[in-house]
Amino acid sequence: MARYSTDGLLDSPSRQLINDLARDLQQIRLHHEDLKKVHEYRQQSCSDHHDELDRKHRAVYYAAIDEAYASYDDHRREAERVLQEHLRQVEEERRRREEEERKRREELERLERERREREEAERKRQEEERRLAEQRAREEEKRRKEAEEAERARIAAEQEKARKERERALEAERQRQAQQKAEEEEKARLESLGAGRRSAEDVEEHNRYLELHKTLKKLRKYIQDEGKKNAELKEKVGNYRRTIVKCVGQLREGQGTAANRQQVNEIKDILRNAKQIPIPADGRQFFIRLPPALSNLSDQDATVPAVFVYLLNILTKKVVAQLISEASINPKYAEPLGVVVAQIFSLDENCFHGQPYSDIFWAKYRVVCPALWGFYGSEKTDKGKAALGWWRTEPGGPFIPEREHVERMTGLGAGFAAVTLRNFGKTTRRNPFPNWHFWKCMHKILSVPPEELQDTHFNLLASMLRHSAERIVTFYGHLGLALLRLAIVEIPNRVTRNSNAIETLKVLRALYQTEKNIIL
Known part of the structure; x- marks a missing residue:
């Protein structure tokens, strides 16, 4: 059988065409990669640009905030200074009033103490006079009562002697009756028990x-x-x-x-x-x-x-x-x-x-x-x-x-x-x-x-x-x-x-x- 060779084909226009096509495809791939890099670069540049704008805006914003805080601090310090001054004045006024009130109370207490001392001296004087009068009255009453008591004691002794004699007679009678009643009750109880001959x-x-x-x-x-x-x-x-x-x-x-x-x-x-x-x-x-x-x-x-x-x-x-x-x-x-x-x-x-x-x-x-x-x-x-x-x-x-x-x-x-x-x-x-x-x-x-x-x-x-x-x-x-x-x-x-x-x-x-x- 006859054999076909491809060596002649590789040198043919078809091979040249394939090589051109492969080269073009390679160029297209490289171009596509370059475009991709350009696109990425542009995106990165755009992102960096935006970041830079944001940074600048934040710097301006933070600067404005810092300035506002500084202004607020100045106002706060001024207000605190004014408040402290006001409080100092109020405290001084309070102390002044307290001192005046203390002095006023001390003066009132002194006057009240002097009044009480005068009243106490007068009361003691009157009590002493009353005590002496009562003592004289008591002594007089005592002498009168002793005389009456002696008379009552004499009469009471006579009455008590008579009462005791009556009570002794009544008690003797009560004991006799109680003993008689107890004996009768015991006799009745023993009789109800039938215990007449029991010990x-x-x-x-x-x-x-x-x-x-x-x-x-x-x-x-x-x-x-x-x-x-x-x-x-x-x-x-x-x-x-x-x-x-x-x-x-x-x-x-x-x-x-x-x-x-x-x-x-x-x-x-x-x-x-x-x-x-x-x-x-x-x-x-x-x-x-x-x-x-x-x-x-x-x-x-x-x-x-x-x-x-x-x-x-x-x-x-x-x-x-x-x-x-x-x-x-x-x-x-x-x-x-x-x-x-x-x-x-x-x-x-x-x-x-x-x-x-x-x-x-x-x-x-x-x-x-x-x-x-x-x-x-x-x-x-x-x-x-x-x-x-x-x-x-x-x-x-x-x-x-x-x-x-x-x-x-x-x-x-x-x-x-x-x-x-x-x-x-x-x-x-x-x-x-x-x-x-x-x-x-x-x-x-x-x-x-x-x-x-x-x-x-x-x-x-x-x-x-x-x-x-x-x-x-x-x-x-x-x-x-x-x-x-x-x-x-x-x-x-x-x-x-x-x-x-x-x-x-x-x-x-x-x-x-x-x-x-x-x-x-």
Whole structure:
């Protein structure tokens, strides 16, 4: 194949044309760059020219401002000079006036001082004259009064002597009447209590329990008033109270404590929870007497939860109410109530520094059945009935029928025995109701002269002894047998009259022989 060469083309007119065109384009580019530089130079020159004009204008403007400021400064300095001169003149004028005023005041003060000195001298002269005149008058009056006083003293001495003699006679008469009235009131009070054969110590102790009962009533009202202020507290305390009432009402007869364990645990839990309610009370007021170590506690150490004590009182009230309503029909029902009371009151956590709150229980019992402690009177009189604990249908109202009274005494007597004849020999806990309470009350009842014993006494003895023979013999041995014989055989035989209550007590002799193999 043939080959074509381009060397000839480069030397051709076309190449020349391309070279010319490239050269022209280069010239155009250079010309364009020159124009660009010229344009930039012109812009720079124009900007410099404008900057120069601005500089000159600013120089002229700043010069004018400086000139104005200089003019203002001159005017200000002139004004300040004029002001200072004016102030100086004003100050000089003020000082001149003050000096004139000072001199004027000094002159007035001098004149006033001289006037006061003249008046003071005149006043002293007049006072001295008046003093001398008054002194002469006083001396004259003194002499006159001394004479009158001496006369009055003589008359008063005679009257005072007569008055004292009358007062001594009147005082002697008043003392005689007051002593007679006090003796009559004390006699009436002891008669209303049925305390004719009781010692002063017995009466004082009984009165302390009655006062404690009033204190517990005040506590109940205090808790109720606090509940009115706090709805949550009212609901909580109300639930606790209703649960205790329910648990006591659910107690039933059974072997040991197992039959009522659930109810006892509920009551324990409620009393524990009540201690968390922050309403304080002085625990010492809920005892009729305390050991010196507890009586002398500080107020802080003696503080106890008020709701806890309130619920203990509610428990007591409900137990007593159950004894009256249930144990009066079946005396055996008193046994579970006695067990629960002994358990709750003996717990260390329910004690006041180791001291059981048993006085709360006894305060209620003494109100409803004072005959247990030897207070009595004739059942044929209103005072006698009141002294024995014969209840009324309402405060100040008539007495309840005899049948209801017998039922009350039956329940309360059985309950007293169930509480006081508990055996704590197998436990380390302290017995809150020691057995000597039973012996002491039996002694007080059996110490009443047979002709003064009332049916209430025989009803109490019958209910106290009906299911207690084995425990009495266990605790007291031969002395217990002697006590049973005295109460069931000898005392009823010494009474000349006859009644259902006495016959009920006598029947126990045969029941003991057939049921317990105890021969009296």
